[in-house]
Amino acid sequence: MPAPLTLVETDARLPHSADAVVIGAGIVGVFTAYYLAGRGLKVVLIEKGRVGAEQSSRNWGWCRQQNRDARELPMATKSLDLWERFAAETGEDTGFRRCGLLYLSDNEEELAGWARWRDFARTVGVTTHMLDSAEASERGKATRRSWKGGVYSPTDGTADPANAAPAVARAIVKLGGAVLQNCAARGIEMEGGRLSGVVTEHGTIRTKVAILAGGAWASSFCRQLGIRFPQASTRSSILSVGPGDGNLPDALHTARVSVTRRGDGGHTLAISGRGRIDLTAQNMRFAAQFLPMFMRRWRSLSPGGLEGLRSGHESLARWRLDRPTPMEHMRILDPAVDASTIKLTYERAVELLPALGGRRITASWAGYIDSTPDGVPAIGEVASVPGFILAAGFSGHGFGIGPGAGHLIADIVTAANQIVDPLPYHPKRFQTSAWGKVADF
């Protein structure tokens, strides 16, 4: 029962040249290619498997400002507008709706943390409402119990992970961009000290600009180019249930379980932050950098198994450009589901929302969430490889901020006014030992 995903038909022939090549058709890659194509650039988007088939179809679909780290909040705010604008510009349906997000809690410390974030958010013009016990219990009435308090963020929303990246891919094609699936990038070519081409399994595309939006595969690709990008991934397992009775909330978070309405009327059920860390050579390589993050999140993480070695996305191997690479051996990263997490999630969800008890489980799946040491994405041109732009490490937040990230990258490539300050995202921060603090939320 894999994660639901709408399939898109795409091009078969590899163009010889392009103004820009985008590697990876997750939400970040598709929005990057969309904004570049919209500015009249000849864009080629290449995907080793299927559009949206990795993290971008496996997530909950939350597009939120609520509880965002200060460095990421501007991009989150802009992205909400861009999600809406995309639908208006293209007529394509990503499932995005500003349905508001509801957080409920009985824990004073948690409520105090949300109140602190509300105070900070006010200073940057973001609206969120703290709920007292009566308001929280009223908004959460589907839980049939009372709550100490909560928070409601009315301007946040959700999009449909099964449809979003495919919808954007269709829009790229309408704008004249080329999208290729089953086409892995193996590496790059350099000429005169800057990038001059992208080598794929089907041939080389001449270009001066390449954007690596390769999700969990980015660090191993960077390693081939002599770029050190500290990245680690955790395996998260979630499930969906079909539509049914009960007036359930669109998006509800509690510490024990979270529930999100899906585009098909069913719901996604998940436990926030819970995941397994699988053994990989890359995890070992960057263990020291990830220690502060791990110390903060260790309660919800547990050791995994050999799944990461089987997947090959965090290999330290060097590969040749004229032979199949690990990306061609693993077209779609589809790690094994953690059965105990699925069982626990379902039990907690039914306990929280009894109306879910009669629903049929329609799918369960796992996804590798790729992170940076500070929990903020890495976006920017890498100085040692002029023309090569890294856009990865979205640390569990990339779906919601995909439009803003894509827009920023298009701004960088076309030297346009940048939609947000790019500095907090630049990957050069990882070259120093003091790259900054771990994201608060």
Ligand SMILES: Cc1cc2nc3c(=O)[nH]c(=O)nc-3n(C[C@H](O)[C@H](O)[C@H](O)COP(=O)(O)OP(=O)(O)OC[C@H]3O[C@@H](n4cnc5c(N)ncnc54)[C@H](O)[C@@H]3O)c2cc1C
């Ligand atoms: C269970 C789960 C829940 C989540 N919940 C949320 C949420 O509610 N809200 C939110 O904002 N975020 C959430 N996230 C995080 C979010 O899904 C990711 O941050 C986001 O999808 C990352 O997008 P991406 O485009 O960077 O990567 P991906 O979607 O992983 O896409 C990368 C693509 O690059 C391709 N690729 C890699 N290397 C190559 C190559 N060499 N050549 C060609 N193609 C290549 C891959 O095949 C893949 O399709 C969640 C993630 C998971 C797993």
